[in-house]
Amino acid sequence: MHILVLNSDKTKIIDKLADINEKSDIKISILGKEEYRPLYDSSYCSFYGISSYFDIKTLKQKFLQIEQEQKIDEIIATTEKSLFAAGFLRSYFGIVGSSITIGLATSNKLTMKNLLKQHIKIGEFFSIANVEELTYLVETSDYPIVVKPAVGSGTKKTIKLENSFDPESPDIEEIFSNQEPVIAEEFIKIQNEYHCDAVISNGKIVFQSISRYFSPLLGHLGGLNGSVILTSENKEVKEILKILKEIIKQLHMENEVIHLETYTDQMGKMYFGEITTRIGGAGIQETIYQKYGVSLSSCIFGDLETIKNKQEVSGFFAWVGLPGENGTIQKLKIPTKNENNSIVKVENFYNVGDKMEGERSSIFFSAIVYLQCKTLRELQKTLEYIQNYYEIEAV
Numbered sequence: 001m002h003i004l005v006l007n008s009d010k011t012k013i014i015d016k017l018a019d020i021n022e023k024s025d026i027k028i029s030i031l032g033k034e035e036y037r038p039l040y041d042s043s044y045c046s047f048y049g050i051s052s053y054f055d056i057k058t059l060k061q062k063f064l065q066i067e068q069e070q071k072i073d074e075i076i077a078t079t080e081k082s083l084f085a086a087g088f089l090r091s092y093f094g095i096v097g098s099s100i101t102i103g104l105a106t107s108n109k110l111t112m113k114n115l116l117k118q119h120i121k122i123g124e125f126f127s128i129a130n131v132e133e134l135t136y137l138v139e140t141s142d143y144p145i146v147v148k149p150a151v152g153s154g155t156k157k158t159i160k161l162e163n164s165f166d167p168e169s170p171d172i173e174e175i176f177s178n179q180e181p182v183i184a185e186e187f188i189k190i191q192n193e194y195h196c197d198a199v200i201s202n203g204k205i206v207f208q209s210i211s212r213y214f215s216p217l218l219g220h221l222g223g224l225n226g227s228v229i230l231t232s233e234n235k236e237v238k239e240i241l242k243i244l245k246e247i248i249k250q251l252h253m254e255n256e257v258i259h260l261e262t263y264t265d266q267m268g269k270m271y272f273g274e275i276t277t278r279i280g281g282a283g284i285q286e287t288i289y290q291k292y293g294v295s296l297s298s299c300i301f302g303d304l305e306t307i308k309n310k311q312e313v314s315g316f317f318a319w320v321g322l323p324g325e326n327g328t329i330q331k332l333k334i335p336t337k338n339e340n341n342s343i344v345k346v347e348n349f350y351n352v353g354d355k356m357e358g359e360r361s362s363i364f365f366s367a368i369v370y371l372q373c374k375t376l377r378e379l380q381k382t383l384e385y386i387q388n389y390y391e392i393e394a395v
Contacts, residue, residue: 005031008032081151098253319371
């Protein structure tokens with residue numbers, strides 16, 4: 001058995017690869033950006049470097065090079081930008097798994113929304129060819145416009161525009177210089193934002209976890225944010241599952257780990273945001289593991305025993321991302337589980353003296369704090385405690 005894994009610096013996936021190597025004789029090959037080569041142990045996997053997952057010629061060359069070692073039986077993509085590449089390689093070389101259609105439909109927001117707009121509630125959206133077209137749309141629309149690359153995760157390079165804007169601003173120029181399709185969307189004022197993380201086997205949902213973000217992501221960049229897993233009694237859970245089932249039907253999904261984003265407007269109407277066939281980022285995976293004992297990293301490699309053995313723990317489980325600050329960190333004060341009984345784990349990514357560099361986005365954190373609370377009131381108090389406790393200063 002030989003699996004080709006398209007991964008970046010996702011540590012939980014790297015740890016899972018080491019575990020697979022230890023417990024089986026599966027040959028593992030990695031196709032990833034050259035900068036990530038040092039993260040992989042050559043004793044259990046072979047690393048093949050590329051500069052982009054969108055270079056078709058190089059993808060074909062690398063695939064054939066890897067197959068010289070041993071025939072590839074399965075291709076697994078773990079990042080949003082690798083979904084298209086994985087789908088292309090499967091379809092082009094006749095390997096079982098999600099096709100290029102699903103790869104595009106779960107990584108390119110234009111393809112995704114065009115395929116689904118007749119079947120589920122989606123806000124207005126437009127394909128934008130150039131700055132002139134964007135200018136016309138912004139000036140003639142009755143509502144604000146959100147513009148961003150159609151390919152990519154989180155809120156990176158996402159800009160809200162109203163009435164007029166500077167077409168020569170660096171942010172706008174960057175969006176149109178990326179050589180990626182650009183999508184403009186109707187800005188809908190969000191009441192609540194949700195994510196659904198699920199496992200699909202033979203076209204059926206075999207596991208799902210539905211969470212509500214503490215605040216809508218786009219309007220709260222640079223602030224404390226995260227999400228809490230909802231109970232099955234929440235009416236939103238049924239609405240979101242209905243959307244997911246329709247997507248599975250329309251995209252002919254068979255075996256996937258998915259991350260779905262939805263939201264409600266100010267009237268409480270539920271809208272589809274986006275869907276991707278990868279594990280949710282930030283603290284989502286770890287929170288699900290703490291609540292249910294289910295490892296999504298195992299599921300993405302087809303090991304569903306973790307679902308069969310799931311055991312739901314009572315209480316409200318949540319994660320909180322502590323916003324980062326660019327520069328060299330001079331002061332960093334992060335709460336620990338010894339200081340608050342509701343804190344069960346803290347992942348620190350930086351220390352004093354480290355340099356933080358990154359775009360302000362929904363995933364730019366200095367640390368992630370994991371919580372287990374008996375009540376929603378306790379959760380709210382813990383969030384207030386973290387908000388007051390956390391300090392970061394960088395120069």
